[in-house]
Amino acid sequence: MPIHPTAIVDKKAEIDPSADIGPYVIIDGPVRVGAGTVVMAHAYLTGWTEIGRDCQIHPGAVVGHDPQDLAFKGQESYCRIGDGTIIREIVTIHRGTKPGSATEIGRRCFLMAASHVAHNCKLDDDVKLANGVLLAGYVHVGAGSFVGGNATVHQFVRIGELVMVSGLAGLTMDLPPYMMAAHRNQCVSINVIGLRRAGFTPEQIKEVRQAYRLLYRSGMPFGKAIDQLANVVSTDAGRRIVEFIRLPSTRGILSGRRARATPQAIEHSSWYRTSLRWE
Structure with missing residues (x-):
């Protein structure tokens, strides 16, 4: 041309x-x-x-x-x-x-x-x-x-x-x-x-959703939520979230729209720790 x-x-x-x-x-x-x-x-x-x-x-x-x-x-x-x-x-x-x-x-x-x-x-x-x-x-x-x-x-x-x-x-x-x-x-x-x-399996999507709930809706301190997530993930998608968060960061990890740490949220997070192991 x-x-x-x-x-x-x-x-x-x-x-x-x-x-x-x-x-x-x-x-x-x-x-x-x-x-x-x-x-x-x-x-x-x-x-x-x-x-x-x-x-x-x-x-x-x-x-x-x-x-x-x-x-x-x-x-x-x-x-x-x-x-x-x-x-x-x-x-x-x-x-x-x-x-x-x-x-x-x-x-x-x-x-x-x-x-x-x-x-x-x-x-x-x-x-x-x-x-x-x-x-x-x-x-x-x-x-x-x-x-x-x-x-x-x-x-x-x-x-x-x-x-x-x-x-x-x-x-x-x-x-x-x-x-x-x-x-x-x-x-x-x-x-x-x-x-x-992108072809993610239902199991991978479920784990991503559960990771979101733990990180952003459980009311747990963010650092503690990350450590707990690392202990329970079992798919590549879940492991990738943990890997990303733990890489060096200049700006820090976004932690907006968090649930408040009310007794109900704490109870939810206790249930959630059990549910992650698996439903």
Whole structure:
């Protein structure tokens, strides 16, 4: 497919012959564009950016531009976009801020219009960002997660895999895998629809639901609830939640929307300890 005659392409760029570069596109610097990728009108690709195969980059998108970091001095850093990713209108993705560091977008991701991915973020495969999502620097979003429209995520926050974040939510702390978040730092349920679509077994979904109840609804102190959960999980899904929570965290683990430690909650948690071993 052709490079449109109005496009401006740097001599250092490497464009696969099967890629389609649309009108008024600017490709500045040693950008690499993979086979079958379509770059539409007025998109801007720059820096040490690598675009995979069969991607779509829609009008006005900016990929690989300088990070919004006053400490950045123009050093070589990277932006990598995985195969099959769709980047819609006026999305902005900035490259890494430290020398040799990278912003990484996985395969088959879908970044909807006006979403922003700041420097050094990492999006695993199949992540979806709805319109207007704002990810600050060093955010990590796990595979298969969905972040709703105009949600904002604080720098260094980790979001586990197969998570659902509601529109307009604000996260300043890490959200464990398979959960649903809403409002400001509130874990409100599990992403049961997403788990079913991902092929989780009823036993795995049951354990994720029980983990949510123990962590967020039992009224137990969060640290104690984690230790107890670690002693009773038996599926990969349950073990993954424990693993995520116990990994090093800059922001800490979200523990919003907790039940109060009333006598009824304590009684419930005692019942729950028994029920986990199994129903």
